[in-house]
Amino acid sequence: MPGRDIIVVGASxxxxxxxxxxxxxxxxxxxxxxxxVLHIAPTRSLLPEILAxxxxxxxxxxxxxxxxxxxxxYVAPPNxxxxxxxxxxxxxxxxxxxxxxxxxxxxxxxxxxxxGRRVAAVILSGNLDDGTAGAMVVKRLGGAVIAQDPEEALxxxxxxxxxxxxxxxxxxxxxxxxxxxxxxxxxxxxxxxxVPEGADAMAAKKRDAPDPAEVGSSEALGSQxxxxxxxxxxxxxxxxxxxxxxGELLRYRCHVGHAYSPESLLTGQGEKLEIALWTALRALEExxxxxxxxxxxxxERGNGKSAGDYEQRAIVQISxxxxxxxxxxxxxxAEAKAMRTAxxxxxxxxxxx
Numbered sequence: 504m505p506g507r508d509i510i511v512v513g514a515s516x517x518x519x520x521x522x523x524x525x526x527x528x529x530x531x532x533x534x535x536x537x538x539x540v541l542h543i544a545p546t547r548s549l550l551p552e553i554l555a556x557x558x559x560x561x562x563x564x565x566x567x568x569x570x571x572x573x574x575x576x577y578v579a580p581p582n583x584x585x586x587x588x589x590x591x592x593x594x595x596x597x598x599x600x601x602x603x604x605x606x607x608x609x610x611x612x613x614x615x616x617x618x619g620r621r622v623a624a625v626i627l628s629g630n631l632d633d634g635t636a637g638a639m640v641v642k643r644l645g646g647a648v649i650a651q652d653p654e655e656a657l658x659x660x661x662x663x664x665x666x667x668x669x670x671x672x673x674x675x676x677x678x679x680x681x682x683x684x685x686x687x688x689x690x691x692x693x694x695x696x697x698v699p700e701g702a703d704a705m706a707a708k709k710r711d712a713p714d715p716a717e718v719g720s721s722e723a724l725g726s727q728x729x730x731x732x733x734x735x736x737x738x739x740x741x742x743x744x745x746x747x748x749x750g751e752l753l754r755y756r757c758h759v760g761h762a763y764s765p766e767s768l769l770t771g772q773g774e775k776l777e778i779a780l781w782t783a784l785r786a787l788e789e790x791x792x793x794x795x796x797x798x799x800x801x802x803e804r805g806n807g808k809s810a811g812d813y814e815q816r817a818i819v820q821i822s823x824x825x826x827x828x829x830x831x832x833x834x835x836x837a838e839a840k841a842m843r844t845a846x847x848x849x850x851x852x853x854x855x856x
Contacts, residue, residue: 505534505535505688505689506621506687506688506689506690506691506692507535507620507621507622507623507646507647507684507687507688507690507692508534508535508536508573508621508688509535509536509538509571509587509614509617509618509621509622509623510535510536510537510538510622510623510624510625510684511538511539511540511610511611511614511622511623511624511625511641512525512537512538512539512540512624512625512627513539513540513541513607513610513611513624513625513626513627513629513633513634513637513661514539514540514541514542514607514626514627514628514629514661515541515542515603515607515628515629515630515631515633515658515661516542516628516629516630516657516658517627517628517629517656517657517658518541518542518627518628518629519541519550519553520628520657521627521628521651521656521657521677522539522541522550522554522627523553523554523557524677524678525625525627525677525680525681526554526557526558526560526562526576527557527558528678528680528681528682529558529559529560529576529681529684529685530559530685531559531560532574533560533574533684533685533688534573534574534688535573535574535684535688536571536572536573536574536575536577537560537575537576537577538571538577538579538585538587538592538610538614539554539576539577539578539579540579540585540605540606540607540610541578541579541605542603542605542606542607542629542633543581543605544581545581545582545604546581546582547581548564548578548580548581550578551563551564551578554576554578558576560574560575560576561574561575561576562575562576562578563575563576563577563578564577564578564579564580565577565578565580565585565592565594566592566594567592567593567594568591568592568593569591569592570590570591570592571587571590571591571592577592579594579605579610580594580605581605582596582604582605583595583596583604583605584596584597584600584604584605584606584609584610584716585605585609585610586609586610586613586714586716587610587613587614587616587617587618588613588617588714589617590617590618593613595716597609597714597715597716597760598715598716598739598757598759598760598761598762599739599761599762600633600716600761600762600763601631601632601633601762601763601764601767602738602739602763602767602770602771603633606633606716607626607633607634607637608633608634608635608636608637608762609637609714609715609716610637611624611634611637611638611640611641612636612637612640612641612714613714613716614641615637615640615641615643615644615646616640616644616714618646619644619645619646619695620644620645620646620692620693620695620696621646621692622641622644622646622647623646623647623648623649623684623687623688624637624638624641624646624647624648624649625648625649625650625651625680625684626638626648626649626650626651626661626662626665627651627656627661627662627677628651628656628657628658628659628661628662629656629658629660629661629662630658630660630661631660631661631664631764631766631767631770632660632661632664632665632764632766632767633661633764633767634661634664634665635661635664635665635668635669635752635764636749636752636754636764638665638669638671639668639669639749639750639752642669642670642671643696644696645692645693645695645696647672647673647687648665648669648671648672648673649671649672649673649674649675649680649683649684650662650663650665650666650671650673650674650675651674651675651676651677651680652674652675652676652677653666653674655676655677660766662674664764664766668750668751668752715756715760715762716760730745732744732745733745733746733755735755735768736757737757737761737763738761738763738768738771738772738774738775739757739761739771740757740759740761742757742758742759742761743757743758744756744757744763744768745757752764753765755768777831780827780830780831781831783827784824784827784828784831787820787821787823787824787827788820788821788824790817790820791817791820791821791824792817794813794814794816794817794820795813795814795817797809797813798810798811798813798814798817801813
């Protein structure tokens with residue numbers, strides 16, 4: 504009987520190269536199912552075609568409710584979470600997690616709930632920390648976790664986050680991950696993990712509950728909100744966020760199911776802040792333009808005092824707009840500098856059209 508025959512893989516920025524190297528090294532007779540999530544734009548993905556040219560296993564983009572079959576590579580489609588429910592693949596439009604759909608965490612945790620010790624999770628190159636919370640569930644239910652060596656990852660944040668928060672089983676360069684997965688497949692499964700006394704019923708309840716990415720509502724979240732909400736709001740929908748702690752790992756989730764790590768929440772808030780600043784800049788410049796129009800009209804009517812008042816108001820509005828423009832320009836300059844010092848992230852250009 505095979506050991507770890509359910510392989511789940513998560514990647515983001517820098518992930519196309521890592522996934523290509525991994526799939527190229529998988530043997531054609533491997534009777535394990537390989538399930539892949541890559542953060543991509545919500546359009547048609549070319550990733551299945553890219554991997555199929557290099558992989559000895561058949562590579563497919565699954566349909567909803569397909570069975571998880573051995574000896575096949577499944578790639579999550581754009582704008583859909585890929586979940587494992589009762590041994591079948593479910594493609595859902597559930598709430599974004601870590602600002603992504605597909606996201607890595609839902610795949611990892613649903614595969615772990617369905618297959619337990621049979622799961623081997625792999626976290627490859629990527630920004631922020633999607634995959635850490637899901638890999639924690641894999642580990643808790645007896646599966647194995649592999650992180651790409653951050654020193655060789657084009658973007659080390661995702662594997663580094665897993666290493667910092669989980670007792671990962673292996674930290675490996677990409678060239679050693681496929682042979683290790685084959686070894687885990689061939690080895691017998693380890694004994695089930697020890698469960699603290701009295702925890703069986705609670706664990707069973709969590710396994711049987713719908714996943715938030717499957718349903719995406721209070722029906723799935725149920726009693727997951729045992730304490731008052733935070734003062735924070737969801738960048739996706741503006742709803743209240745609840746804070747959850749799993750060991751040292753913090754997570755945030757809103758009532759409808761959007762979920763964030765602290766890093767992804769900071770990123771989401773930053774994007775909303777930039778939108779708000781651009782909106783404020785536009786409103787101030789429009790107000791200044793209107794004030795100057797009113798000033799000219801008052802001057803044409805011979806009302807010098809009103810013309811001066813409107814002109815002074817326009818000067819104040821432009822001054823405030825310039826402050827915001829300088830903030831936005833400084834932020835864009837900092838981002839450009841960061842991009843010049845980082846490897847090019849061309850995943851969206853490569854895998855989507």
